[in-house]
Amino acid sequence: DVKVTQSSRYLVKRTGEKVFLECVQDMDHENMFWYRQDPGLGLRLIYFSYDVKMKEKGDIPEGYSVSREKKERFSLILESASTNQTSMYLCASTPLPGRNEQFFGPGTRLTVL
Amino acid sequence: AQTVTQSQPEMSVQEAETVTLSCTYDTSESDYYLFWYKQPPSRQMILVIRQEAYKQQNATENRFSVNFQKAAKSFSLKISDSQLGDAAMYFCAYSIIQGAQKLVFGQGTRLTINP
Numbered sequence: 226d227v228k229v230t231q232s233s234r235y236l237v238k239r240t241g242e243k244v245f246l247e248c249v250q251d252m253d254h255e256n257m258f259w260y261r262q263d264p265g266l267g268l269r270l271i272y273f274s275y276d277v278k279m280k281e282k283g284d285i286p287e288g289y290s291v292s293r294e295k296k297e298r299f300s301l302i303l304e305s306a307s308t309n310q311t312s313m314y315l316c317a318s319t320p321l322p323g324r325n326e327q328f329f330g331p332g333t334r335l336t337v338l
Numbered sequence: 339a340q341t342v343t344q345s346q347p348e349m350s351v352q353e354a355e356t357v358t359l360s361c362t363y364d365t366s367e368s369d370y371y372l373f374w375y376k377q378p379p380s381r382q383m384i385l386v387i388r389q390e391a392y393k394q395q396n397a398t399e400n401r402f403s404v405n406f407q408k409a410a411k412s413f414s415l416k417i418s419d420s421q422l423g424d425a426a427m428y429f430c431a432y433s434i435i436q437g438a439q440k441l442v443f444g445q446g447t448r449l450t451i452n453p
Binding site: 256268273283315319321325331 | 371445
């Protein structure tokens with residue numbers, strides 16, 4: 226079974242803090258994704274990576290950056306957390322070539338105070 | 339840009355009954371994938387069913403089936419013999435076949451099963 230894990234289920238941070246969310250997958254998948262999930266908006270793509278050290282912006286990259294130093298690990302970074310970044314963050318991965326099915330982590334619920 | 343719309347924020351159904359969740363999408367592509375994902379409360383998002391746009395036959399997975407209307411750009415999910423474990427958020431999603439395999443999601447429908 227594919228396993229995608231995220232470093233925390235719940236996280237509380239202060240405005241202005243630098244926040245790291247980590248995602249690890251154990252199936253040697255090439256593509257990895259970060260989404261944020263908000264009520265009424267569904268999931269929106271923040272960033273994705275199709276290879277080590279390769280990244281592309283998604284639909285809402287402002288205020289975020291990412292890092293992929295190893296194939297299995299994809300980190301989302303909030304350089305200076307703000308209250309409007311309070312959300313559920315979901316990581317996903319998918320192999321190449323594939324049938325585009327994405328495998329999701331359990332999510333991190335981030336609260337920025 | 340591709341968009342996916344789920345117009346039903348919430349649905350409810352009696353246990354053992356059938357329910358249909360609606361989804362429409364907009365794209366200029368001719369080949370693509372459509373998905374329904376399920377997110378149970380406090381649990382991981384999982385794939386329910388997938389449809390390739392070039393296939394005319396509607397996909398089925400046990401009690402789950404889709405009604406794919408390509409010309410109308412409609413992709414509804416039918417759940418037969420609803421069970422308590424079907425209670426979840428359901429997301430419709432779209433992906434082009436080539437490229438980075440990004441998913442575009444709808445807003446979600448919260449399904450409640452009444453015992």
